[in-house]
Amino acid sequence: NSQNKENVDIQTINNGNWAKAYLAFGSNIGNRMDYIRQALELLKNAPGIKFTAVSSVFESEPMYFTEQDQFLNGCIEVSTSLTPADLLKLCKKIEYLELKRTKDFENGPRSIDLDIILYYDAEGNAVQINATDLVIPHPRMLERTFVLEPLCELLPPNVTHPLTIEPLVDHLQQIYDLNKPEDVLWKVIPLNNSAKQSKIDRFLKFKSVLKRAELTQTDNRVTVSPTYVMAIMNTTPDSFSDGSRNYADIEGQLSKVKDICDDVLKHYENVIIDIGGCSTRPNSKQATEEEELKRTIPLIELIRDSKDLPQDKIILSIDTYRSIVAEKAIKAGVNIINDISGGSFDNEMFNTVAKHPNVAYVLSHIRGDISSMTQNAQYNTKDEYIPPNSIDYIDNNECDASNKYMNLTRIIGYEMSERYSKALEAGIQRWQIILDPGLGFAKNLKENIDVIKQLPLLKNYSVYNDKSALYVNFRNLPVLLGPSRKKFIGTITQDENPIDRDFATGSLVAVSIGYGTDIIRVHNAKECSKSAILADTIYKRI
Ligand SMILES: Nc1nc2ncc(COP(=O)(O)O)nc2c(=O)[nH]1
């Protein structure tokens, strides 16, 4: 298939010398995530292999032989100097020798399965093989959403199947159009089991489908699974909204945590509690690291030690931009690092998160730092959304001033895609990442409103960065919004005092869910959970 200039062709992605292969992994026995991580590690360290990208992880219904447990599936992109036959040998060695897989019968349960799906030679031409032990392209890939969905996270929409010459995204859509529920996957974010928690696999789970928007008659991927409520537990004396004076009274905080759990678990199966020991209000005085640790670690330990809290329903998050605080909080039992700085305030943050692949990471958009972000809120946008002029809306903005940006989401999306690429370079896995466009961080009233209204665009954003030859899309990445009690609400509702903004925040919770947010971060968990469950009932039940 001929590729014209602005198309992204495999050759340019393929850094010119080695071959490029796409593998699919699957596991449905034991600690599936562990098997997958071990297989990735073995692959990464194998001679003749260069890891270039890993997709999200999905939970899928077993196909063909359905009397078995659900699988975890995903895809891997590698550069390789191995021939297809040697690459197959390596996969088998990893499956059977290293990870002691036993194959009882076709399509039966397995600890790990590594399949070669596609293989492109050094010139970027798709290789076809039809041997008894190896068929490339994989003969059953076009009937499997658990292969095509992760593959479409790694490959731009113009990449076609070598035999059908049809775009992979179209093959995937054809399966979805059959409307078989078992084909719709759960996108999962694996969460660590700290010693005190039950041993079961823990995940954040999101299910999305393509839905035609009545007004625009365009198809957008929308989430149809329940929203996660992230309840704010600020332990700072000056946090601008709940002014909790009782940050030193740790028993008092524990009882507040109990109340939050009661309030949210009345409507949801899980509750995320976001513990913050250092205010991030614009121009606020920053607590020292030592002070932040004192305010947060003991509380995390107390929560995780508490016998009368529903541990397997509580997901703990720490709101910090400091890598040391993040590391200690993970040891104390948090599952999510919520970093408002997108890893830009502390050069060690990405490396720290990369060491814990079963800890989720909120990658937020910001410009400048706590004291300078308000001056950085200039975005030269126009109101109408003019999509990028390349295939299927792949942006290719060079991030220089000369470019006439058309739209806020293209600016924020591009800037987030750069942080995303840096995070992956540092070894963070795509499956760990939650996106947050950062309401109130280097944004004025108009931008905050536009961020919410353009959420469907951000969730479908993709960019091919000419400089880094990197294709990035945000497909299946969950989005978190934190509108609660913020200044832009007070400006519109004329509520000077943040504590008076809860009712308005409740409205904004519903609006945010309507525009597709997957996680909502709120102060008043009791009242906002009601807004959330109401909005979920309207917008998210298919
Ligand atoms: N959901 C799901 N179902 C499955 N059924 C059969 C096989 C066997 O695959 P093979 O034909 O590539 O060995 N793999 C899976 C899988 O990975 N996920």
Ligand SMILES: Nc1nc2ncc(COP(=O)(O)O)nc2c(=O)[nH]1
């Ligand atoms: N992920 C995320 N975290 C945040 N932490 C603090 C604040 C500032 O608000 P607060 O001081 O009321 O917590 N806002 C966010 C936000 O919007 N997103």
